[in-house]
Amino acid sequence: MKQLDFFYFFGSGYAYLSVMRIDAMAKQSRVAVRxxxxxxxxxxxxxxxxxxxxxxxxxxxxxxxxxxxxxxGLPYVRAPIWPTDPELLANRVGMVAAEEGWCEGxxxxxxxxxxxxxxxxxxxxxxxxxxxxxxxxxxxxIAKADSPRxxxxxxxxxxxxxxxxxxxxxxxVVYGETFWGDDRLEEALAWAAGRHELQTHDGED
Amino acid sequence: MKQLDFFYFFGSGYAYLSVMRIDAMAKQSRVAVRxxxxxxxxxxxxxxxxxxxxxxxxxxxxxxxxxxxxxxGLPYVRAPIWPTDPELLANRVGMVAAEEGWCEGxxxxxxxxxxxxxxxxxxxxxxxxxxxxxxxxxxxxIAKADSPRxxxxxxxxxxxxxxxxxxxxxxxVVYGETFWGDDRLEEALAWAAGRHELQTHDGED
Numbered sequence: 001m002k003q004l005d006f007f008y009f010f011g012s013g014y015a016y017l018s019v020m021r022i023d024a025m026a027k028q029s030r031v032a033v034r035x036x037x038x039x040x041x042x043x044x045x046x047x048x049x050x051x052x053x054x055x056x057x058x059x060x061x062x063x064x065x066x067x068x069x070x071x072x073g074l075p076y077v078r079a080p081i082w083p084t085d086p087e088l089l090a091n092r093v094g095m096v097a098a099e100e101g102w103c104e105g106x107x108x109x110x111x112x113x114x115x116x117x118x119x120x121x122x123x124x125x126x127x128x129x130x131x132x133x134x135x136x137x138x139x140x141x142i143a144k145a146d147s148p149r150x151x152x153x154x155x156x157x158x159x160x161x162x163x164x165x166x167x168x169x170x171x172x173v174v175y176g177e178t179f180w181g182d183d184r185l186e187e188a189l190a191w192a193a194g195r196h197e198l199q200t201h202d203g204e205d
Numbered sequence: 206m207k208q209l210d211f212f213y214f215f216g217s218g219y220a221y222l223s224v225m226r227i228d229a230m231a232k233q234s235r236v237a238v239r240x241x242x243x244x245x246x247x248x249x250x251x252x253x254x255x256x257x258x259x260x261x262x263x264x265x266x267x268x269x270x271x272x273x274x275x276x277x278g279l280p281y282v283r284a285p286i287w288p289t290d291p292e293l294l295a296n297r298v299g300m301v302a303a304e305e306g307w308c309e310g311x312x313x314x315x316x317x318x319x320x321x322x323x324x325x326x327x328x329x330x331x332x333x334x335x336x337x338x339x340x341x342x343x344x345x346x347i348a349k350a351d352s353p354r355x356x357x358x359x360x361x362x363x364x365x366x367x368x369x370x371x372x373x374x375x376x377x378v379v380y381g382e383t384f385w386g387d388d389r390l391e392e393a394l395a396w397a398a399g400r401h402e403l404q405t406h407d408g409e410d
Contacts, residue, residue, distance in 0.1 A: 047259040054252040056372040060385055067392070167261040180265055183388050187272070 001032045002192045005173040007161050009040035010090040010110060010121050011083060012169035013065055017182040019111045019170075020074050023104070029189040035103040037094035038161040039154055040169040047167045052083065068182070080115045088154065089122035092145040093131075095153040105134055207236045207397045210378040212366050214245035215295040215315060215326050216288060217374035218270055222387040224316045224375075225279050228309070234394040240308040242299035243366040244359055245374040252372045257288065273387070285320045293359065294327035297350040298336075300358040310339055 006022060008015040026033045044051065051058060062079035069076035085091060090110060097103040109130040113119050119126045124138075131138050144150060164173045172179045172188035179188040211227060213220040231238045249256065256263060267284035274281035290296060295315060302308040314335040318324050324331045329343075336343050349355060369378045377384045377393035384393040 043261070047261050048255060049259055049262065050253060054254055054372065056248070056252050056367075056370050057254065060370055060372065060383065063383075064385070064389075071392070162261075165261050165265055167259065167265065178265065178268075180269070184269075187276070 003032045004192050005034045005036055007036050007038050007166055007171045009169040011085045013061055014182045015170040016111050016115050017068055018185055019107055029193050031189055031192045035107055036157055037091050039158040042158050043162050043167050075116055077116055081120045084120050085122040092150040092154055093141055095150040096141055096144045102134055209236050209397050210239045210241055212241050212243050212371055212376045214374040216290045218266055219387045220375040221316050221320050222273055223390055224312055234398050236394055236397045240312055241362055242296050244363040247363050248367050248372050280321055282321055286325045289325050290327040297355040297359055298346055300355040301346055301349045307339055
């Protein structure tokens with residue numbers, strides 16, 4: 001089966017749109033998705049991208065996400081708490097979830113909790129809200145997320161993202177080709193489905 | 206007639222895609238376009254956006270533009286000379302052209318020359334190549350572009366862009382609503398055509 005690597009960060013605004021859309025779209029395109037959280041802060045810092053200091057861009061971002069949630073028929077209440085997950089705990093729980101095979105369910109539940117319930121990612125409230133319905137023990141998962149193994153996996157996944165030229169979240173990698181931003185999800189899936197060549201044509205996008 | 210303000214910079218990579226697409230698309234949507242070059246460097250500096258220092262992002266940008274030119278059936282040879290127009294001369298000629306009513310023709314010819322002929326924007330070669338076919342005298346136009354009037358207009362247009370929350374090029378403003386990036390051109394035109402409300406629905410993008 002064709003495969004797409006979905007790189008994202010718990011705390012990335014635009015990732016919400018992809019998290020909510022990717023499963024149904026990938027099934028329709030018969031593409032398997034690997035959910036790969038990584039530490040976008042590291043690669044942004046390395047590229048001198050400091051979103052927090054870009055006031056006009058940040059204002060635009062939340063308005064743009066609101067418009068595009070409406071376009072896609074996705075629930076939206078208001079801009080979420082941001083920045084969030086200061087200790088990267090939500091992201092390190094993602095490492096545990098990826099290793100144990102429940103990353104997709106954890107991710108979807110977490111982004112809904114962040115955007116729609118107004119909770120801070122990585123807070124006790126967030127983790128209690130999403131882990132119990134997944135059959136996970138909160139204290140047990142936090143202990144694993146605080147272990148060296150989870151820290152090392154986050155570093156390794158971030159190294160992998162960097163090696164693909166990724167500098168932001170969300171990003172999609174297909175056949176070594178990188179696509180950045182939720183607005184490139186359709187293009188990445190088309191690339192995965194086989195139209196992965198550059199050729200001019202007369203069709204529409 | 207409905208109106209869209211098209212803000213762009215001579216030297217902005219993604220603006221090429223919009224410059225080549227906007228006329229036909231706007232006619233189809235029955236939307237009038239105002240071509241408004243502005244100094245994107247000023248607003249990027251104000252927002253701490255220094256694209257030149259973001260190596261991975263810049264590499265991605267040219268590959269992304271190449272892919273999207275192919276998707277849209279637009280001519281593409283290679284990534285153009287960048288950065289370009291160091292003295293903003295191409296942009297100041299844009300001020301003269303906008304005031305005298307030949308900005309669209311000058312813009313399309315300039316971006317083609319930059320991308321497809323490999324010329325530097327603002328060079329003597331570029332200006333001679335595009336101004337003569339437009340019936341303009343090169344020395345006369347450069348004298349006007351060097352005058353205080355052109356400098357002041359560029360500053361005023363940049364102030365206007367800033368007032369709309371613009372931080373990059375290209376951008377589109379419709380009914381006071383700002384859209385950033387060539388990939389938002391369809392959305393901006395739809396907004397202009399009257400679907401300018403936020404409401405969830407089940408349709409596709």
